[in-house]
Amino acid sequence: MINIAGDFEKVSFEQFLKDMLNTFDKYFNENEIKMIYELIELPARATSGSAGHDFHAPFTFTLNPGASIRIPTGIRAKIEDGWWLGCLPRSGLGFKYRVQLDNTMGVIDSDYYGSDNEGHIFAKITNDSRDGKTVTVVSGDAFMQGIFIPYGITSGDNATSIRNGGFGSTDRKDEGAVTQ
Numbered sequence: 001m002i003n004i005a006g007d008f009e010k011v012s013f014e015q016f017l018k019d020m021l022n023t024f025d026k027y028f029n030e031n032e033i034k035m036i037y038e039l040i041e042l043p044a045r046a047t048s049g050s051a052g053h054d055f056h057a058p059f060t061f062t063l064n065p066g067a068s069i070r071i072p073t074g075i076r077a078k079i080e081d082g083w084w085l086g087c088l089p090r091s092g093l094g095f096k097y098r099v100q101l102d103n104t105m106g107v108i109d110s111d112y113y114g115s116d117n118e119g120h121i122f123a124k125i126t127n128d129s130r131d132g133k134t135v136t137v138v139s140g141d142a143f144m145q146g147i148f149i150p151y152g153i154t155s156g157d158n159a160t161s162i163r164n165g166g167f168g169s170t171d172r173k174d175e176g177a178v179t180q
């Protein structure tokens with residue numbers, strides 16, 4: 001039996017604009033960001049047997065070996081209690097180029113949805129190629145996958161605080177990546 005664990009939505013254009021300008025102010029202007037936003041696809045499974053929902057690159061980028069990029073996806077996830085969203089690189093990118101998420105696996109908690117950044121999911125990826133391979137991901141290509149995973153808690157759990165923000169809401173800038 002398949003359980004419905006969550007849903008994907010776009011963040012507001014205002015949030016996406018803020019995050020894109022915070023990250024890529026030298027590369028994109030507001031009109032370009034509006035066009036990018038309009039083309040964002042919600043993550044979806046490619047086949048009925050797929051565990052992962054594919055996140056699509058909102059713009060084209062190239063990563064030289066050793067380079068990293070922080071990507072505002074324009075997506076947030078409304079996640080049911082008792083579930084979390086695990087984010088991983090697409091298998092092919094990892095296998096062919098050693099593209100990795102910098103935190104190895106992104107953990108999106110159900111309470112991230114209500115954060116002051118609208119629960120905007122970011123992906124920071126690095127081309128860890130040991131063969132000197134440069135990777136280009138074209139706008140619209142799947143580059144990351146999200147898998148909804150159930151979790152349990154301890155019998156003595158008494159957590160009551162509520163999250164506000166996360167790693168994706170920092171204002172650090174990335175160097176070494178080229179957008180096209």
